[in-house]
Amino acid sequence: QSVLTQPPSVSGAPGQRVTISCTGSSSNIGAGYDVHWYQQLPGTAPKLLIYGNSNRPSGVPDRFSGSKSGTSASLAITGLQAEDEADYYCQSYDSSLSGEGVFGGGTKLTVL
Amino acid sequence: EVQLVQSGAEVKKPGESLKISCKGSGYSFTSYWIGWVRQMPGKGLEWMGIIYPGDSDTRYSPSFQGQVTISADKSISTAYLQWSSLKASDTAMYYCARQSGRYLPFDYWGQGTLVTVSS
Numbered sequence: 756q757s758v759l760t761q762p763p764s765v766s767g768a769p770g771q772r773v774t775i776s777c778t779g780s781s782s783n784i785g786a787g788y789d790v791h792w793y794q795q796l797p798g799t800a801p802k803l804l805i806y807g808n809s810n811r812p813s814g815v816p817d818r819f820s821g822s823k824s825g826t827s828a829s830l831a832i833t834g835l836q837a838e839d840e841a842d843y844y845c846q847s848y849d850s851s852l853s854g855e856g857v858f859g860g861g862t863k864l865t866v867l
Numbered sequence: 868e869v870q871l872v873q874s875g876a877e878v879k880k881p882g883e884s885l886k887i888s889c890k891g892s893g894y895s896f897t898s899y900w901i902g903w904v905r906q907m908p909g910k911g912l913e914w915m916g917i918i919y920p921g922d923s924d925t926r927y928s929p930s931f932q933g934q935v936t937i938s939a940d941k942s943i944s945t946a947y948l949q950w951s952s953l954k955a956s957d958t959a960m961y962y963c964a965r966q967s968g969r970y971l972p973f974d975y976w977g978q979g980t981l982v983t984v985s986s
Contacts, residue, residue, distance in 0.1 A: 791972035856914035
């Protein structure tokens, strides 16, 4: 059971918008630690998708966006494409874990 | 080009020891943290710990403290993850990843090392 809670799965049709939530607490997201998001395509290593709550690394399409408020964060994907079908993970840090890192449980995105 | 290249897949028996590696290139190895992440079969990512090769400062998740050892040899730009006595529950894919700063994200990842522990 991760300290960051994500929905196990979300789905959407091509072209639609989906959001993935990441709910934490006052010892992690609410304590001011940034949230980062990763995309893991089947059979591959994770890839950084969003860093520092809302920043995109070079090469990540602007269809992907992130936000943070209070003890939660969200990843939004607009203009859904078949290639977006993957697992998505949020990551932050937690002061109750000696300030060490923690991942959310992951969300499987299915493009219908 | 930044690259993290991990050692190959391993098949071990319970009780055996193991050390897997992660070699960094294309950047200053001693100026970035290297982290290790576990992914058990069909499961999510788990943050294990990180090391700063510049001074060997090492931090562990409480879940992994005492279960594994993270080390680095800066002379050959290589980080390691080792077990002294493997269990079947250590069967997983293990990724190394680079971190620019203490609370920053993992920006580059290795390809992963599959460890299988079975009698």
